Amino acid sequence: MNAAALETFAIWLQRPNFLTFIVVFLWGLYIMIAHHNLIKKLIGMYLVQTSVIFFFITVSAKTGATVPILVDSDLVRPELYVNPLPHVLMLTAIVVGVATLGVSLALTIAVYRQYGSLDEEVILKQSRE
Amino acid sequence: MIPHLPALIFLLPFAAAISMPLVSLVRVTWCRGLTLGVLVSMAVLSFVLCHQVVEYGPFHYPLAGWPPPLGIEWVADGLNGLLLPILASLACIGVWYASPTVVDGKGRVYYYTLVLLLVSGLTGILLAGDLFNIFVFLEVSALSSYALVGLAGGRALISAFRYLILGTLGASFYLLGVGHFYAVTGTLNMADLAERLPSILESKVVITGLIFMLIGLGIKMALVPLHGWLPDAYVYAPQSVSPLLAALVTKVALYAVVRLLYWVVSEQVIGQELPLLLLSSWLGAVATVVGAFLALSQQDLRRMFAYAGISHIGLIVMGVCVDNPTGFAGGIFYLINDAIMQAALFAIAGMVMYSHGICEIADLSRIRGHMPWTLTALIVIAVSMIGIPPSGGFFGKWYIILGALEASNYLVVAAVVGATLLTLGYFVKIFERIFGEREPIRGGVQAEGPLPMRVSIGVLAGSTLLLGILSDSVIRLILDHALPR
Incomplete structure (x- = not known):
């Protein structure tokens, strides 16, 4: 292994959060593509959504900082405060994700009542007949 | 100037959607009236907004009075000022068209609630x-x-x-x-982003983010390699729903792409770092030809129209991405046209299915002589889809080709011409089936379908012709007010 590749590897290892994000995102994507069970597809979908939320939180995380409430307003030191906006955005994204999950579970129940199965292969075979 | 106009246009359908279940508790039959009333007033307000934007220029509306760095703002400019009235009127026509097919008690409440939510979501975008x-x-x-x-259940x-x-x-x-x-950049506001992005051109993060966003919106607007969800969804959706979805959903996603490419990421970013517009126009060329080929090979009428819609999305992308005002205006003009044509095509397919139970192209010969009004409308829409002069479709394609020639992007020219020929091909397939048989098949009844369906199909077909006749002033409007900066 040459030095440049080693350095790249070291840079990657210094960012475990981004590595986690990539792994979780791709894992979710893989589950959505590879599994035939509808519930498993939903789990994959939720992993993808959660990984994006994780990405936002990672970007905005800060060690040793506190909530952005000014105690004495004469001096603002940005390194002491966490930017609240990404967290608030992700609250909205979580709500959107919950709503999506609700709709998808309702659809899954309806599919199960219609076809008596949650396996996509079986369902497609039945609907072709 | 009415200060709260944008918020009002959004809140009307949203509040009506929220209150729809309550209204249905009082009387279920009120749902339709409420929905239509809300959509009509929304259309009127959007025309007022459009007029004000044209008259006084774009205006920024800070939600709850908080100005942009802290609060959220909505912007009404020439582009969305032009598209909002189209959205509201098409939603209005679509709901009225569907009213005979939406009859049962509970499904009706769901339908009207969801349509209003859909419209408010699209207005928000x-x-x-x-x-x-x-x-x-x-x-x-x-x-x-x-x-x-x-809502349709089953498949x-x-x-x-x-x-x-x-x-x-x-x-x-x-x-x-x-x-x-x-x-x-530390901001999400489009105007702020447009200011801050040019200074960090070399950042790979910007390009990566842009590509992620384009992939996401590409799925939403069914650009060809990402179109897999669309045909099944539109074919098996209830007849009352597919005209609305086909007309509005993919077009509004395309609008978001246009916003992103021209208003957020300014031209120098995409010009220098990577030839994004050129690549997108090639993608559009592939989309339009592949979509048209797929449409040509379909046996199911609605599936054919779904692929026709996919093909026309590619056309609009090409027009918008040839990177000059002529092509941009042609693309936006074609977007308006395509929304109307898609609504009309799915409305016609739904009506044929509603009155004669036909969904295969092979059975279409049975409607000859029984549905003269619908057939006339279908011919008008076909003329516009193919792009024969008096119709709106012709002028859209004309300006797209002019823009492509101006940019000497000959692949786009070839793709537009090829898609036109293929469109001619699949409409010939339909008309050959309808008019090709020597003897009209006996039996079957003279049935056009209920009045709302007939009138709305007539209005849609008429408005494509009207757009063609008024094309000069609409294009002028786009060129004067809807161009990016």
């Missing part, structure tokens, strides 16, 4: 002044369209499920891109 709001409203409109597709359920999986994946990709932009 049009008006949003920052990237995260576009994500939220994309999901509001997408969630209601999944539910609308699933629609599994298509709705697939639509949901792919749509959510698209939204996640989009959100990921937004995250990249936020990480390097």
Whole structure:
């Protein structure tokens, strides 16, 4: 292994959060593509959504900082405060994700009542007949 | 100037959607009237907004009175000022068209609630002044369209499920891109982003984020390699839903792409770092030809129209991405046209199915002599889809080709011409089936379908012709007011 590749590897290892994000995102994507069970597809979908939320939180995380409430307003030191906006955005994204999950579970129940199965292969075979 | 006009246009359908279940408790028959009333007043307000934007220039509306750095703002400018009235009127016509098919008690409440939610979500995408709001409203409109597709039951359920999986994946990709932009600029407001992005051109984060967003929106607008969800969803959706979805959902996602490419990422970014517009126009060329080929090979009428819609999305992308005002105006003009034509095509297919139970092209000969009005409308729409002069479709394609020649992008010219020939091909296939038989088949009844269906199809077909006749002034309007900066 040459030095440049080693350095790249070291840079990657210094960012475990981004590595986690990539792994979780791709894992979710893989589950959505590879599994035939509808519930498993939903789990994959939720992993993808959660990984994006994780990405936002990672970007905005800060060690040793506190909530952005000014105690004495004469001096603002940005390194002491966490930017609240990404967290608030992700609250909205979580709500959107919950709503999506609700709709998808309702659809899954309806599919199960219609076809008596949650396996996509079986369902497609039945609907072709 | 009415100060709260943008908020009012959004809040009307939203509040009506929220109150719809309560209204249905009082009397179920009021739902339709309420929905139509809300949509008509929304259309009127959007025309007022359009007029004010043309008269006084774009205006910024800070929500709850908080100005942009802290608050969220909505922006009404020439582009969305032009598209909002189209959205509202098409929704209005679509709901009125569907009223004879939406009869049973509970489904009716769901239908009207979801349609209003869909319309308010799409309005939100049009008006949003920052990237995260576009994500939220994309999901509001997408969630209601999944539910609308699933309303039909049966095979629609599994298509709705697939639509949901792919749509959510698209939204996640989009959100990921937004995250990249936020990480390097610290803002989500489009105007602020346009100021801060040029100074960090060399950043790979910007390009990566942009590509993620384009993939996400590409799924939402069914650009060819990402179109898998669309045909099934539109074919198995209830007849009352597919004209609305086909006309509005993909077009509004395309609008978001236009906003992103021209208003957020300014031209120098995409010009220098990577030839994004050129690549997109090639993607559009592939989309339009592949979509048209797929349409040519279909046996099911609605599936053919769904692929026709996919093909025309490619056409609009090409027009918007040839990177000069002529092509841009042609693309936006074609977008308006295509929304009307898609609504009309699915309305006609739905009506043929409603009155004669026909959905295969092979059975279409049975409608000859029984549905003269519908056939006339179909011929008018076909003329516009193919692009024969008096219609709106012709002028759209004309300006797209002019723009492409101006940019000497000959692939686009070839693709537009090829798509036109293929469009001619699949309409010939339909008309050959209808008029080709020597003897009209006996039996069957003279049935056109209920009055609302007939009138709305007539209005849609007429308005494509009207757009063609008024094309000069509409193009002028786009060139004067809707061009990016």
